[in-house]
Amino acid sequence: MGPGGEGYQELTVFDGILLQSNSMANDTNDRVTNLSNIGDMTMPAQTIRSPLRVLTVNMHKGFSFLNRRFILPELRSAVRAVQADLVFLQEVHGDHAGHAVRHAGWPTVPQYEFLADEMWPEFAYGRNAVYPEGHHGNAVLSKYPIVRHRNLDVSIEGPERRGMLHCTLAVPGVGDVHAVCVHLGLLEDHRRQQLDMLCTMVNEEVPTGTPLVVAGDFNDWRSRANAHLARGAGLQEVFQMVYGQSARTFPARLPVLRLDRIYVRGAGANAPMVLPRKPWSHLSDHAPLAAEIDL
Secondary structure (H helix, E strand, O other): OOOOOOOOEEEEEEOOEEEEEEOOOOHHHEEEEEOOOHHHHOOOOOOOOOOEEEEEEEOHHHEOHHHOOEOHHHHHHHHHHHOOOEEEEEEEEEEEHHHHHHOOOOOOOOHHHHHHOOOOOEEEEEEEEEEOOEEEEEEEEEOOOEEEEEEEEOOOOOOOOOEEEEEEEEEOOOEEEEEEEEEOOOOHHHHHHHHHHHHHHHHHHOOOOOOEEEEEEOOOOOOOHHHHHHHHHOOEEHHHHHHOOOOOOEOOOOOOEOOEEEEEEOOEEEEEEEOOHHHHOOOOOOOOEEEEEEO
16 A cells, blocks of 8 residues: 555665554755865765665654654754755755754754754755754755756745755766755645746756755645646656655644655656654654655
């Protein structure tokens, strides 16, 4: 039975770590940083044909459900345990002066840099929402070099600020791999326009046949995005490919709505999973998704 259906459960091992899936998750604003000395951390120039392991999580700005607790250190440990090659983050703080004063343990670096630590030597950030105390947006953490990046503002109107962060990775043995981190609006009309923008971006900026992964929080509770993106950009949703339907991810404690997605084009997918309620249900209001992408 597919994800979110009764009785669905799958066990998958990533490098010896058992993960259990279940049905119960403007250009001037971009930042890309290399954490390491290039000579020390560059991936070996050998042919790599193993799957690209990806993770997407709406990190709720580092706070638990209903903002009860600051849990960023716990979140970092959980993200690291998945051992993904590529991480898509939504609702990540680039800065927040107020929280830095109010919460013990608030990092002295942006949240995405705190999460990246030494495990992901490269990361990119796209600032979407700006307010007096700081800003937040999307981020991509990568074990492979990010050679280009661009943040596209897809806000429509009103106070909602949304964006798509497009990164090009240089993966040894493969070449360019494109990754787009997405966070779409709450209103269906806004989402429809934003999906059109995503299709335009893919068709204009990603060469046919080049591997592409698009992941994030689509807020697509009416399940319109899969057909829209397949028709407009040739994107396939990995849970639908493997199980016949997208996964339930929200709310994380008892998922009902299928809000989060992983799409591919020019690539295959294996072992897509909803990460288990323990520990994730108290780390975000969305259940994270993971998958192995065949390049």
